[in-house]
Amino acid sequence: MHELSICRSISDIVVRHAAGRPVRIVHVRVGALRQIVPDTLVYCWSLVSADTALAGSQLCVDSVPAAIRCIPCEHVTTLSEPLICCSRCGGHDIEVVAGEEFLITSLDLAEV
Numbered sequence: 001m002h003e004l005s006i007c008r009s010i011s012d013i014v015v016r017h018a019a020g021r022p023v024r025i026v027h028v029r030v031g032a033l034r035q036i037v038p039d040t041l042v043y044c045w046s047l048v049s050a051d052t053a054l055a056g057s058q059l060c061v062d063s064v065p066a067a068i069r070c071i072p073c074e075h076v077t078t079l080s081e082p083l084i085c086c087s088r089c090g091g092h093d094i095e096v097v098a099g100e101e102f103l104i105t106s107l108d109l110a111e112v
């Protein structure tokens with residue numbers, strides 16, 4: 001379960017950024033190609049944060065659908081299914097333009 005190690009990394013970063021201030025919600029953005037299950041990530045967060053300064057904080061996962069750009073025709077296709085070709089010309093000469101994100105987008109801090 002690599003979600004657990006991901007949560008540990010998020011926790012380290014959040015603790016550093018919060019600098020002692022109480023954190024209520026941690027917003028993360030996860031691309032569909034990362035093969036992370038949002039529900040599992042949230043569950044792991046409750047385990048990882050339990051005995052830390054982040055206990056009681058929520059992880060809010062924003063999933064980003066994968067998208068590819070066709071090199072010859074420049075059309076961008078958002079992938080709703082694992083179909084790696086251009087939806088306009090059917091070409092396979094593509095680059096991934098979305099779906100590999102993994103970042104902490106914001107922290108909601110409690111009033112002190």
Ligand SMILES: [Zn+2]
Pocket residue numbers: 070071072073074075086087088089090091
């Ligand atoms: Zn195309």
